[in-house]
Amino acid sequence: MAGWEDIRTEVLSRIRSKAWPLGTLIPGEEALAQEFGVARATVNRALSELARSGVLERKRKAGTRVAALPVRKATLDIPVIRAEVEARGAVYGLRLLRCEMATPPLPVLARLGQDLGQMLHIETLHLASGRGFVVEDRWLNPAILPNPLPDFAAISANEWLVAHVSFASGDISFAAEAASPNAAAALGIPPATAVFVTERCTWAPDAPITWVRLVHAPGYRLSTVL
Amino acid sequence: MAGWEDIRTEVLSRIRSKAWPLGTLIPGEEALAQEFGVARATVNRALSELARSGVLERKRKAGTRVAALPVRKATLDIPVIRAEVEARGAVYGLRLLRCEMATPPLPVLARLGQDLGQMLHIETLHLASGRGFVVEDRWLNPAILPNPLPDFAAISANEWLVAHVSFASGDISFAAEAASPNAAAALGIPPATAVFVTERCTWAPDAPITWVRLVHAPGYRLSTVL
DNA sequence: CTTTGGTTTATGTGCAGACATAATAGCGTT
């Protein structure tokens, strides 16, 4: 019984064995379907999957070829912070450090692409079993918030957003930086320690929702399988 | 004309509009297919796609429900370093700092899970338009290498591997660290600067292939869309 | 009351055939 996963495996092994070297144009779906004795749809499923993971490149009419410079594609899970803490077997806690309307600094405005005037500025310290885990520095578009405001000391802005506001698109980036005095104090680490920083920016179809910057405690690793 | 992308869009908007709140069990494929006037396979395609991106959770017999704590899934591209440098409009260069058989340190052995005895230790400095871009510290399983060795001063081990050795599985992780004196010297930066570090470990079906650690120059960002 | 085992049911995957679409390749024109 040849399922699409078997086809995928077979194709992969042909690539690995150099039967189909890098850059080669491989046979069309019709031909492969016949060879393997399956429907074309099954071959299509297998090849699409391989294309998604970066092993193959497909173009209409041009055919399917083995990627010359394979760009590996890895999938990252971006969980809610509470889930991340609990997944480590720690008890989640949070401390609201700041929550006030203010004018966002220039870099934030630049990322949002427009000036919304004053925005809600929230700083939260997320705790894992009482120890500082992440410092969250967030700017929220007030237009999307209800009145009165949610109690961000009870539920993190992070979680409130995923539950109440649905976003259309966004981007995320990771970097290493020296901890600012502010963040270092919150996390209880020496200033200028190397910290892992995540920056995220999310958009509703029409308006920006939020810009957020997470400073992770030292030792934080982001990992996934290839 | 209702394509699977239209179905996906419609389902997404129902989730966003809270017509189907978080955690809800949504109608079965059969029902949706009838409602939208498409085949069940089309609905399946749309829902599978949404499940892959973390918006839905599907289980046989249990049905499909809106994810209660959405775990966003982002896809990272892991390009070959040369491609990464050239994508920035810079000229790629490399300098081989070390290439010798040696006994890997304990952490490396631990990640590989077995002791292969001596391995090939390669240190490479990758340059972008003459400036240090990445320091690569790599340990290779000698069993997979040809004799004589490839000229790693001409082609980076990175590229040689993707072209000549096909791997089955691997993992990758990212962290922030203080630059070691060694790496700092190679990159021409002050020691203990915060640097972005990538660690990768790849396996052939049977044996380990390589362990590698990339220390990126300050300012490096890893980014993607959500 | 707990465990075991069968039944039911929603999703997962398969097949064959069809049409849609994009992009190349070749032709003809200027």
Added chain:
DNA sequence: AACGCTATTATGTCTGCACATAAACCAAAG
């Protein structure tokens, strides 16, 4: 030689049907 149109063709997607499989549910046995 350069340009633009058309025919060709491989992939992308849809339909309608079928069977496989996992898991929840329920009922009977211990």
